Amino acid sequence: MLAKIVKIEGLDELQAGLKGRMNLSPVIDVVKKHGAQLSSRTQSNMQAAYTHGYSTGRTRRSVKPIFSDAGMTVSVGPTTDYFPYLEFGTRFMNAMPTLKPAFDVQSQMFINELKRLMQ
Structure with missing residues (x-):
């Protein structure tokens, strides 16, 4: 049995060419939009949950989106x-989840929008 050798040349150039033609700006826009919405949704949840007399709003004000990887x-x-x-609460205090519920809602919206981009 003879083995056939197949040699493919130009893969590096092909990959570089394809990468150069990719337009990721719609994806970056989606990441930016949903990052801002997650931040806003989390802050809204905090305003509704943290109603005790000792609440100062410091935690709510500290929520800000931080972008990295060229906006990705x-x-x-x-x-x-x-x-x-x-x-998450402690043994002396009940949990007041604000980030996870916001993430659960926003992540589904994010995934759905990315799927629409791929169609």
């Missing part, structure tokens, strides 16, 4: 060190 990644979350206690 967004991180949203509060920066206060005590936020995990608010979100």
Whole structure:
């Protein structure tokens, strides 16, 4: 049995050419839009949940979208060190989830919009 050798040349050039022709700006726009909406939704949840007399709004104000990877990644979350206690509770205090419910809603909307881009 003879083995046939197939040699493909130009793959690096092909990949570079395809990569250069990709237009990712619609994806970046979707990431930006949903990052901002997740931030806003989280802040709204916090305003509704944190109604105790000791609430100062510091955690809510600390929620801002942070973009990286040339706009392809967004991180949203509060920066206060005590936020995990608010979100998950302690043995002395009930959980007041605000980020996860916002993420659950927004992530589905994000995925659906990305799927529409691919059609």
